[in-house]
Amino acid sequence: MQEKFDLHCHSTASDGALSPKEVVQRAKQQGVTSLALTDHDTINGQKEAAKTAQSNNIKFIPGIEISTTWENKCFHIVGLNIDPTNTTLTSGIKKLQDLRTERAIKIAQKLEKKRVPNAYEAVVKAANGGMITRSHFADFLYSEHYVSSRQQAFDRYLGKGKSAFVSTIWADLPKAIDWIIQAGGVAVVAHPLRYNLTASWLKRFLSSFKEVGGQGIEVVTGRSSPEEIRRTLQYAKQYELAASVGSDFHTPDNQWVELGRLAPLPDSIKPVWELFG
Ligand code: AMP
Ligand code: MN
Ligand code: MN
Numbered sequence: 001m002q003e004k005f006d007l008h009c010h011s012t013a014s015d016g017a018l019s020p021k022e023v024v025q026r027a028k029q030q031g032v033t034s035l036a037l038t039d040h041d042t043i044n045g046q047k048e049a050a051k052t053a054q055s056n057n058i059k060f061i062p063g064i065e066i067s068t069t070w071e072n073k074c075f076h077i078v079g080l081n082i083d084p085t086n087t088t089l090t091s092g093i094k095k096l097q098d099l100r101t102e103r104a105i106k107i108a109q110k111l112e113k114k115r116v117p118n119a120y121e122a123v124v125k126a127a128n129g130g131m132i133t134r135s136h137f138a139d140f141l142y143s144e145h146y147v148s149s150r151q152q153a154f155d156r157y158l159g160k161g162k163s164a165f166v167s168t169i170w171a172d173l174p175k176a177i178d179w180i181i182q183a184g185g186v187a188v189v190a191h192p193l194r195y196n197l198t199a200s201w202l203k204r205f206l207s208s209f210k211e212v213g214g215q216g217i218e219v220v221t222g223r224s225s226p227e228e229i230r231r232t233l234q235y236a237k238q239y240e241l242a243a244s245v246g247s248d249f250h251t252p253d254n255q256w257v258e259l260g261r262l263a264p265l266p267d268s269i270k271p272v273w274e275l276f277g
């Protein structure tokens with residue numbers, strides 16, 4: 001059987017539409033043979049996903065996507081092959097979970113000033129115990145017809161510098177990488193071309209990331225063009241990072257992103273799974 005890796009996706013434990021069980025079942029249907037569930041700042045979906053993977057004969061790699069701040073900019077770091085019960089990791093992310101609640105309250109207050117009431121109650125309900133993310137606010141703004149698309153919710157309210165944006169200092173980059181390493185995992189830069197950075201800033205970031213123990217970079221993501229894959233491959237080689245592949249699947253409603261639907265990884269680079277013990 002041909003191997004198919006997908007090492008980045010989301011469930012209802014954060015901003016995904018499917019439960020951990022449903023994510024794994026869908027991955028199986030899509031022919032994925034190795035899956036990592038990487039919810040934002042939480043490991044809460046891991047147990048259910050691992051159990052479902054076992055009964056569906058999929059290899060499960062425990063994962064997480066940690067929100068970090070470096071030089072005042074937000075970067076997402078995927079931790080792969082972690083021990084989700086490691087207490088350094090779980091106590092580290094606890095602070096981020098509290099920060100997410102505090103931020104959600106502030107976002108709702110800003111929305112209220114823009115004549116959008118009741119957002120906090122709505123996102124708490126929608127998140128249903130999972131992490132509250134800006135996606136939940138976007139869904140609320142869209143379903144209540146304040147905007148005509150989720151993208152417009154980011155463009156008008158939630159995006160950086162917009163009226164309901166709350167600047168947040170997430171985990172310190174070296175600390176987050178240390179939590180991942182302490183938990184036996186491999187730290188990977190998520191979607192490196194999605195930070196709106198100049199090449200020189202991105203290179204500075206990758207250099208720091210490597211220096212503090214980062215080992216991988218996503219070379220192929222759900223919507224990568226051939227040109228983007230070439231560019232990211234260059235960065236992987238320049239900074240001697242192993243290559244990861246991950247769709248960043250959130251919902252079946254997005255026809256452009258599907259579990260396991262990924263361009264092939266160029267064979268001139270070391271795949272990140274060779275680093276899993
Ligand atoms: P948060 O981590 O709470 O700031 O939420 C970030 C999440 O919102 C990301 O993981 C995406 O799922 C989603 N997101 C961020 N920016 C956009 C955007 N411009 N359009 C649509 N979704 C976005
Ligand atoms: Mn997300
Ligand atoms: Mn991300």
Ligand code: MN
Pocket residue numbers: 008009010065248
């Ligand atoms: Mn993601």
